[in-house]
Amino acid sequence: MPAWQLIAPILLAGAIFIAQQQGMSLGVLHRGLQFLHSPVYWVWQGPGALMEKAALLWQGKQSVLLENSRLRQDNLNLQAKIQVLRFLELENQGLRTLLNVGEDPQTHFVAARVLRLDLDPFRQQVLVNKGKKEGISVGQPVVDAGGLVGVVLEVAENTSRMLLLTDPHFAVSVQSLKSGERAIATGNGGGGELRLNYVPRTAPFVEGETLVTSGLGGRFPAGVPVGVITSIQHDINARFALISVRPTAELQKLRHVLFLQEKSTPQGEG
Amino acid sequence: MREKRWHKIVFLILGCYSFALCTVCPLPFELQSYRPLWVWLFVMYCAQTLSPFFNPCVACGIGLWMDSLLGVPLGQHALVLTTLAYWAALWQKNVPWYWQWGRVAVALGFGQGLLVGLHSLSGYSMPEKYWLGVMVSSALWPLFAWFCHRAGSFFFQPKIAMSYRNK
Numbered sequence: 001m002p003a004w005q006l007i008a009p010i011l012l013a014g015a016i017f018i019a020q021q022q023g024m025s026l027g028v029l030h031r032g033l034q035f036l037h038s039p040v041y042w043v044w045q046g047p048g049a050l051m052e053k054a055a056l057l058w059q060g061k062q063s064v065l066l067e068n069s070r071l072r073q074d075n076l077n078l079q080a081k082i083q084v085l086r087f088l089e090l091e092n093q094g095l096r097t098l099l100n101v102g103e104d105p106q107t108h109f110v111a112a113r114v115l116r117l118d119l120d121p122f123r124q125q126v127l128v129n130k131g132k133k134e135g136i137s138v139g140q141p142v143v144d145a146g147g148l149v150g151v152v153l154e155v156a157e158n159t160s161r162m163l164l165l166t167d168p169h170f171a172v173s174v175q176s177l178k179s180g181e182r183a184i185a186t187g188n189g190g191g192g193e194l195r196l197n198y199v200p201r202t203a204p205f206v207e208g209e210t211l212v213t214s215g216l217g218g219r220f221p222a223g224v225p226v227g228v229i230t231s232i233q234h235d236i237n238a239r240f241a242l243i244s245v246r247p248t249a250e251l252q253k254l255r256h257v258l259f260l261q262e263k264s265t266p267q268g269e270g
Numbered sequence: 271m272r273e274k275r276w277h278k279i280v281f282l283i284l285g286c287y288s289f290a291l292c293t294v295c296p297l298p299f300e301l302q303s304y305r306p307l308w309v310w311l312f313v314m315y316c317a318q319t320l321s322p323f324f325n326p327c328v329a330c331g332i333g334l335w336m337d338s339l340l341g342v343p344l345g346q347h348a349l350v351l352t353t354l355a356y357w358a359a360l361w362q363k364n365v366p367w368y369w370q371w372g373r374v375a376v377a378l379g380f381g382q383g384l385l386v387g388l389h390s391l392s393g394y395s396m397p398e399k400y401w402l403g404v405m406v407s408s409a410l411w412p413l414f415a416w417f418c419h420r421a422g423s424f425f426f427q428p429k430i431a432m433s434y435r436n437k
Contacts, residue, residue, distance in 0.1 A: 001325065001359055009330030009352040016334070017345025017388065026344060033338035040290045040339060116294050118341070119302070125341050154341065161341050 034156035041115050041159055045129055107221060109258040110134055115159065117254055124167035124187065126150065128257060131158045139219060141260045147225030147248035148172065148213060149257050162257075165226065165247055166192050174226050174245075175214040179204045182214050185226060185245055192251060194227055196243040201234050205243060221260065274426075278323050281425040285312050285418070286332060290339055303399035306407040306414075309336055310378060313351050315418045317358035320426075329355030346388045350381040370415075375408035 020026060112130035130136055132155050140152040142162050150170065154161040163170050170187040174196075181204055183196040199205065209229045215222025227245035234241055289308035297305055313332060316324040333348030340347070357377050361370065382404050407414075 001322075001356070005325045005327060006352065006356045009327045010349060013330055013333065013345045013348035013352060015345075017343060017349065020343045020345065021391070029334075029344065030338065033335055033344075036335055037290070037339040040287060040294060043287075043291060044294065117296060123340075123342065127341070 030154070031156070034154075034159075038156060038158060041127060041129075044115055045113075108261050110136065110261060112160075112257050112259065114254050114257065117251075119164075119192070119252070124164040124170075124189065124251075125153065126162050126164060126254065126257070128160055128162065129158065130259065131156045131160045133157060134259075135261065136160045136259055141220045141224070142257050143224060143260060144249045144254060144257050146250055147227070148220065149249045149251070149254065151219070152259070164251060165194060165249070166251060172220055172226060173214040173216040174211040176205060177210045177212055178206075179209075181205060182216070183211075183243075185211065188244075192247070193230070194245040194247060196229075196245060197240075199241050199243055201239070201241045203241065205229055205232060205241070207232055210248070211245060221262075224260075275323065277425040278320050281422055282316060282320065282324065282328075285316070285421075286335070290336070293336075294339065303402045304406050305403055306410050307378060307382075307403050308407075310351065310354060310381060311374075311407055311411060311414050312418065313355050314358040314374065314377065315415055317355040318361065319418075319422060321359050324355070325359070326352045326355045342389075346385055349388065350384050353384065354378075354381050371408050371411045374411045375404065378404045378407055 016026065016029070110130060112128035112134075114126055115129055116127040118125045118127075126149070136152060136155050138152050138155055142149045142152065148165055150162045150164040150167070152160050153163045164187070165172065165185075166187040166189065168187050168189045172185050173182060174185045175182045183199050183203070183205075185194040185196055188195050196205070207229050211226045211229065213220040213222055213224045213226055225248045227247045229243060230246045231244045232241055233243075286309065289312045292308045293305070309332065313329050317326075317329065329351040330348045333346075333351035334344055336347040336351070337344045354377055357380075361373060379401070382400065386400060
């Protein structure tokens with residue numbers, strides 16, 4: 001075998017790897033490769049949808065009726081909550097107008113089904129079945145019924161890949177619901193948890209406290225639940241406290257997610 | 271009649287997509303470390319049976335495709351698969367496939383080591399059970415090669431040495 005057949009691809013792969021490490025954009029190559037591997041997930045989506053339908057058939061009429069009545073009850077409760085929230089929203093808008101502050105952006109959701117969940121210790125990513133066609137863009141926040149799930153990392157025509165909040169490369173500004181104290185939460189990889197970085201030992205965080213996004217930085221809207229503090233360790237020799245946070249989103253059982261999309265951009269900060 | 275070039279291309283594409291599906295199919299969290307390196311094995315098989323049509327340049331392309339599929343920085347699998355394809359092509363016809371599991375274990379171990387090194391360069395830490403996939407894949411190699419040999423014989427005449435008699 002001629003030596004160039006080994007050297008040429010090694011040089012090419014090495015150059016691509018280094019270029020990406022240096023932050024160079026390889027958009028065309030990425031798009032081409034995404035187009036080539038999209039049939040894999042297209043095929044993968046079929047059996048998943050079939051299994052969901054089969055599971056529904058197996059459930060039987062009685063359990064479907066029970067679930068239906070539970071969902072009706074949930075719907076009623078949620079409608080009541082929406083009425084209260086609508087009143088609060090109107091009041092909030094009125095106050096903002098009085099204070100001459102810009103309106104909050106309106107948010108709407110795009111639901112997507114999880115195609116692949118990578119909970120590898122060094123790569124915590126999810127692939128979902130919505131992409132550019134549905135208006136998904138890089139950097140968009142993703143939530144589930146529990147709270148923040150992650151952020152969109154890559155978008156292809158029909159799929160998109162998102163970084164889970166437990167990935168070691170993920171960071172989000174959070175604040176305590178009780179004290180309003182702010183901190184930066186980062187993913188912890190394999191443990192499926194987050195940790196709060198550079199929090200002084202005197203900070204008023206307590207176990208069981210809920211953390212929400214602070215809205216600082218503008219990437220995530222304020223008030224989205226992120227996690228609950230599970231442990232706080234104070235080491236005498238360390239300057240900072242060691243705080244672990246369990247995500248409120250059910251990452252292990254993730255099947256559907258919601259992309260947050262803002263309808264309008266904020267005119268100012270509240 | 272079986273040695274047409276497009277037969278090999280169809281076999282290669284079908285194999286790549288099938289084993290990529292096996293690579294991305296969900297597994298319980300505890301079993302993920304035991305997942306065989308399907309596409310790596312397939313590349314090693316093709317390097318031995320489809321040569322000179324299948325060369326390290328093709329393996330490099332498959333590697334880039336794998337990088338994109340798995341969402342890791344481009345170039346990692348490309349480097350590993352290029353090396354593996356070259357290595358495997360050197361054994362071509364020298365050793366029967368069921369005797370190759372030791373060599374396969376060494377090659378896959380080398381590839382995994384290279385991948386872990388590249389992961390570290392990208393800023394990731396090395397997981398504990400990273401080597402289990404190599405062990406499972408090496409153990410599966412004779413069965414895997416036999417299966418590919420059977421499937422491949424529908425498309426072309428595989429050139430891999432099947433027994434000592436073929437040598």
